[in-house]
Amino acid sequence: MSGALVPAQRGEPTPPAHHRSSWADHCARLARSRPFEIVIVVVILANGVVLGLETYDDLLPAGGALHWLELFFRAVFVVEIAVRLAAYGKRPQDFFRHGWNVFDFVAIAAIFIPGLHGDPALLRVVRVARMVRLVRFSPGLRTIVSALWRSLPGVGGFLALAVVTLYVYGMAGWLIFGSTYPEEYGDIGRSLLTLFVLLSLETLPGLIEQGLAISPWTLLYYVSYVIITVNLLLNILIAVIVNSMEEARRLEMTERLAPGYDEDGDGVPDEVDRIALTQRLDDLRAVVAALERELRIDREDGYGRPHREGTRTGR
Known part of the structure; x- marks a missing residue:
């Protein structure tokens, strides 16, 4: 289980080990890393700032620089999607089993549709849709969106x-x-x-x-x-x-709690971690109980009064 890595987004299914390669493991580790998520969030926020700046007529002379920034954002988003797709190894189709993955892919791929470039307003709507991708990086926001959908x-x-x-x-x-x-x-x-x-x-x-x-x-x-x-x-x-x-x-x-879910990314499913932790706690309780009996330490009852577990004979 040492090679079992979870792909980029928490909650996504883990690709089976026999469908992954070392390259897929590296991509999964990268997509799972916190710095990678932070970089993507910063780029999404910067993309929103640039979209807002483009609404000011006074900044028309800086249109060339804003255009290059837009190309940079596209390149970063394409690389992000490629890394997360590669994390699924020989089964990239599993990437599209998660709703947020489908939304991310559509939001990034739609910008390359030739017909959109003839309609600036529709193109801007597609670019604004990237801002919604911030939801996937926040568990709280994902819960709210899921609740609204279920309601x-x-x-x-x-x-x-x-x-x-x-x-x-x-x-x-x-x-x-x-x-x-x-x-x-x-x-x-x-x-x-x-x-x-x-x-x-x-x-x-x-x-x-x-x-x-x-x-x-x-x-x-x-x-x-x-x-x-x-x-x-x-x-x-x-x-x-x-x-x-x-x-x-x-x-x-x-x-x-589902089998195979590995939020900490240590290669061991959280269910196995929980079972192992429970067993260790039980062993620790047994050791503490043995020490108490050996040292004859009296425990206190619920009212704070000391009592003995048994009655000693001969006294």
């Missing part, structure tokens, strides 16, 4: 409920305020837009004042809307996302 089914149900609720209140608002305040409730579209803006609660005082000018009962309309939508529905959305984050954390911990 999509729940969010879809929430959106359906929110649309129905807004539509019902929109129709009610059109019936109550449509003739008096046509700018806010003149039709269902304006009514829905007014209620959507009301989710921020910034326009609530003005709308309540307008409603009270018609009837005090309009207060019930706004109070019920705020309670149901702003408080109840938004709290449901937060609960869905939080639940998805907990599931994403449990899934990540399960992957860490």
Whole structure:
């Protein structure tokens, strides 16, 4: 197991030993190293800074230097992908089994599509997509993105409920305020837009004042809307996302416990490390217990009172 190395990104499957060569081991070790990740993160951040500088018209004279920097960034990213692909040895197709690897490859390869160079706006979007690659280098960000992805089914149900609720209140608002305040409730579209803006609660005082000018009962309309939508529905959305984050954390911990996972890169799967550590701790406890019996050291019970494990005879 001395040659079992994990490729660049934590959580990726480990290539079988018989599919790797010494060159693949070197590439895996390089891609796994912390300095390599730091260099890539710095280059991604520098790429974002250059993209921001290109938006200033005053820096047009420096366009040549920025262009060369862009070529440098492309070269670094291509080398990065090549190293991580080479880490899989004779099975480079396994590289594409990991979602983040596929995203990285597409984000880097898309820049070389000839048709993109005729559309500067689309080309800039592809280049901006590189910034998203920062997520893969942060376990916390990866957990959040995974949680958002897993929450999509729940969010879809929430959106359906929110649309129905807004539509019902929109129709009610059109019936109550449509003739008096046509700018806010003149039709269902304006009514829905007014209620959507009301989710921020910034326009609530003005709308309540307008409603009270018609009837005090309009207060019930706004109070019920705020309670149901702003408080109840938004709290449901937060609960869905939080639940998805907990599931994403449990899934990540399960992957860490999977056989063959080697986060420390010592060539020994973490599961084997954990078993070995447990055995050593058990041996250490046995040694300490033997020393206590030999030295006749009394242990303390849960209340801090000393007691003896057995009763000595003859006393």
